[in-house]
Every structure is written in C-alpha cells, then in structure tokens.
Amino acid sequence: MVTLDDVKKNPVIDSFIRKGNEYLGVMGFTEHSYRHVNLVSSIAKNILIKLGYKHREAELAAIAGYMHDIGNVVSRNEHGISGATISCPILLQMGMHPDEVATVISAIANHEEQYGQPVNTVAAALIMADKSDVHRSRVRNQDFATFDIHDRVNYAVEHSFLWVDEKKRTITMELETNIEIVPVMEYFEIFLTRMMLCRKAAVFLNCKFELVINGARLL
Numbered sequence: 001m002v003t004l005d006d007v008k009k010n011p012v013i014d015s016f017i018r019k020g021n022e023y024l025g026v027m028g029f030t031e032h033s034y035r036h037v038n039l040v041s042s043i044a045k046n047i048l049i050k051l052g053y054k055h056r057e058a059e060l061a062a063i064a065g066y067m068h069d070i071g072n073v074v075s076r077n078e079h080g081i082s083g084a085t086i087s088c089p090i091l092l093q094m095g096m097h098p099d100e101v102a103t104v105i106s107a108i109a110n111h112e113e114q115y116g117q118p119v120n121t122v123a124a125a126l127i128m129a130d131k132s133d134v135h136r137s138r139v140r141n142q143d144f145a146t147f148d149i150h151d152r153v154n155y156a157v158e159h160s161f162l163w164v165d166e167k168k169r170t171i172t173m174e175l176e177t178n179i180e181i182v183p184v185m186e187y188f189e190i191f192l193t194r195m196m197l198c199r200k201a202a203v204f205l206n207c208k209f210e211l212v213i214n215g216a217r218l219l
Contacts (some may be wrong), residue, residue: 004062020072030138041065043129050129050164061125064107084109113193116205127201131194132162156181171202172210
C-alpha cells in the first residue's frame with residue numbers, strides 16, 4: 001500500500017508543492033510550504049486516530065493533507081479541483097488502489113470553503129486540519145503598512161491549536177489573537193465561511209465544533 005513516506009519521496013509531488021508555494025509567494029499569498037503541508041498532514045491523521053477510525057483511513061488523511069495544495073502549481077483559483085486532477089494519475093501510477101485514490105482526490109477537491117464538502121472522513125479531517133493553520137508565521141509580506149485583511153488576520157494570531165476530545169466528541173479550534181492588530185469581528189469577516197465548513201466537517205465525524213478565541217467560546 002502507498003504510504004505517506006512514499007508520497008514524500010515522489011519527485012513530481014515534491015516539485016509541484018515547492019513550485020506552487022513559490023508562485024503563491026509571487027502573488028503575495030500566505031505561506032504554503034513544507035511546514036504547512038506537513039502540519040496539515042499530521043493534524044488530519046491525528047484527528048482520525050483520536051476519534052477511533054482505522055489506521056489506513058488516518059494514513060489516507062495524512063496523504064491528502066500532504067498533497068492538498070498541489071493544485072497551486074496551476075493556479076490559486078479552484079486549486080482543490082486542479083490538485084485532485086493532478087493527484088489522480090500520480091497516485092494510480094504509484095500503485096494506490098483506485099478506491100483509495102478516489103478517497104484522497106475527493107478530499108483534496110473539497111478542502112476549500114468556496115465549494116468544499118465533507119464527503120468522507122478523510123475530507124472532513126483535511127478540512128479541519130487545513131483551516132486550523134492560522135498563524136502570523138504564515139504572513140510573507142514584511143511591510144505591515146501594506147497588509148491586506150488576510151495578512152492582518154493571520155498576523156494577529158499568536159497561537160493556534162486544534163483539540164480533539166474523543167470522549168465528549170468535540171473538536172475545538174483554539175486561537176490567541178492580538179486584538180490591537182485586528183478585532184475579533186474582522187476575523188469572522190474573513191473566516192466565517194471557513195468556520196461553517198469546519199462545523200460541517202465536525203458533524204460528519206459525529207462531533208461538535210467549537211471555536212475559542214482568547215479564552216471566549218464563540219461557537
């Protein structure tokens with residue numbers, strides 16, 4: 001069976017992740033480097049393990065998490081769909097079973113809030129993992145005076161963590177933000193649709209989604 005280690009060793013996947021992040025940097029988007037894809041991969045896998053899903057499902061979530069932004073090598077627009085299209089022949093050529101390929105590419109195609117849906121457990125875990133990576137370290141623009149609202153919101157987040165309570169069946173996104181940089185309402189202005197998708201993903205996993213900002217539970 002194809003593993004995450006196999007995926008990481010694939011030169012095509014490696015090149016597309018690197019170049020996609022490079023292109024986003026040229027356009028001024030936040031960081032989507034190895035740090036991001038490795039973190040999302042790890043969180044997605046841990047969510048399913050914590051909730052008692054099979055190890056192979058968790059491994060597929062790790063693979064989907066690692067490959068989820070590969071479509072940025074084509075374009076930022078609808079990069080989930082282009083990423084799924086790119087990933088399909090690569091994974092089949094690597095020898096992954098078609099049913100597993102279908103699971104991974106559907107998760108990749110559905111991780112963005114504009115059109116995504118938690119169509120399976122892997123997709124649900126990927127959505128939660130990807131949307132929880134909000135932090136000032138992702139902002140590449142060094143000129144605070146030219147920050148757009150996305151830069152400000154990400155830069156204001158000084159700590160972020162996703163907690164899974166398997167007994168209470170809750171998934172909690174915990175953020176610590178600097179309200180002198182951006183008010184909490186501005187966070188919601190940008191990320192409300194993301195939080196709604198996270199709630200759908202949690203429900204798919206038979207869990208309740210909670211959002212805690214600066215110690216206050218907002219969802």
